[in-house]
Amino acid sequence: MNCCKTLCNMFSLRRDSSVDFILSIVFLCCCFLNCVQTEMARYTTTTTTKQPFMRTPGLSLPQKDVNPPKCSKEVPAVFFQYEKNVLVVGNSSLNPYFNVIEVCCQGFKRYDYDWSKCVPDCGNKCLQNGFCLEGARCQCFNEFVLNHRSDCVPTCPLGCPDGDCFLNGTCVCKQGYELSASRQFCVPICKMGCGLNEICAAPEKCECKIGYVKLQPDDLKIGCQPICIPDCGYGHCVGPNRCNCFHGYQKRQNSSVCESNCYLRCENGFCVNSTTCICQNGYKFDRNTTSCLPDCGDDCENGVCLSPGICRCFNGYKRRGTKCEGVCEHGCGFYGKCVAPGVCGCSIIPGPFHNYQQCDLGYCTARGRCRCQVGNTRFINHCLSPDQVTTYASMHHQKMNDGLINEFNLLIGRHFKFPAFDYHNMNFY
Secondary structure: OHHHHHHHHHOOOOOOHHHHHHHHHHHHHHHHHHHHHHHHHHHOOOEOOOOOOOOOEOEOOOOOOOOOOEEEEEEEHHHHOOOOOOOOOOOOOOOOOEEEEEEEOOOEEEEOOEEEEEEEOOOOOOOEOEEEEOOOEEEEOOOEEEOOOOOEEEOOOOOOOOEEEEOOOOEEEOOOEEEOOOOOOEEEOOOOOOOOOEEEEEOOEEEEOOOEEOOOOOOOOOOOEEOOOOOOEOEEEEEOOEEEEOOOOEEOOOOOOEEOOOOOOOOOEEEEEOOEEEEOOOEEEEOOOOEEEEOOOOOOOOEEEEEOOEEEEOOOEEEEOOEEEEOOOOOOOOOEEEEEOOEEEEEOOOOOHHHEEEEEOEEEOOOOOEEEOOOOEEEOOEEEOHHHHHHHHHHOHHHHHHHHHHHHHHHOHHHOOOOOEEOOOOEEO
16 A cells, blocks of 8 residues: 555656556555455464354253153152141152152253253263263264363364464464363363362462362362262262261162161161161251151241251241241231231231231231121131131131130130140040
């Protein structure tokens, strides 16, 4: 372009037709040469600056004509309870406190889009850019390769993580990295090496492999120790979730925990002798199932504890803070409190919920008494229309008796000391 400007200045004084023609030819030549230089510069660039190409997350898909077998498992029937006062009876022929359910066998998991099918389970491996195959094997997509951290990473020409990808298909690593043995991806360099069960995760930075944890300070090069969840019990953890039992102890079928011979199920724990079960942290022993069930403390009174600290509220209850509290759709007024689904409580005396007078389909006064809406009449602890009273009394004997006892104790009985009386069997005790 500079040559074009110079020629234009030289001939600016003589502008006949021949000169104009010559200037036009020179101008076109200059433009052509400039375009050629630009194209050469564009196509001789040796590296790419775009981000490495990444595909959708890794997949576990059902394979054609492959139907993995399913296994049976017994789980506590209480996990299937959704109503507060309706206990679930299990379908197990050996113990009514258990339900037999169908699950995917070890090494497989439920397919996210069709729970009737099982697909291979790779755990923390093969999370993207590949397929999970049986045996927890990862098959990467084309142009991707499995790296030192069990991730499928792109190779040239799609990309070169921690390096620059050349058009001839080679990868040049950044400072602190070097090509892997396969020369398809870059790995970080740790000049001093890493300890046992460690990998070089970044330049001069070692981390534990998946399934291992460091138990000592970083300056002690003793490596990482395997993790076993649950704990091995009477055994030694020799690999991720792999236990070697001490002499005289053994594992049960489909269990990794070492324990004594024991007739108890003792799931989520281990038997210390033939009659005693020690539970893992976050669990407590349940006599009905002879197993260790999840423990939520006092925060799951109106629900089922599904795992340590995780409570599922019963139908009609909703989680508020740390408690499952009843839901009353129409509210209970300024002086009332929802004590159960659809049931308001009127406080006659201060204290916990059992000191509240029940008030179904009514409202509470400032004095802690239940009042019914216009058109309804109070029958023990319910607000009913007059034509419903006889029907309720004839069809709900037990509820009516329990309501009468509760009302009596709240209003009168609390002022006296009566002998304890079993109203159901009509006996004092």
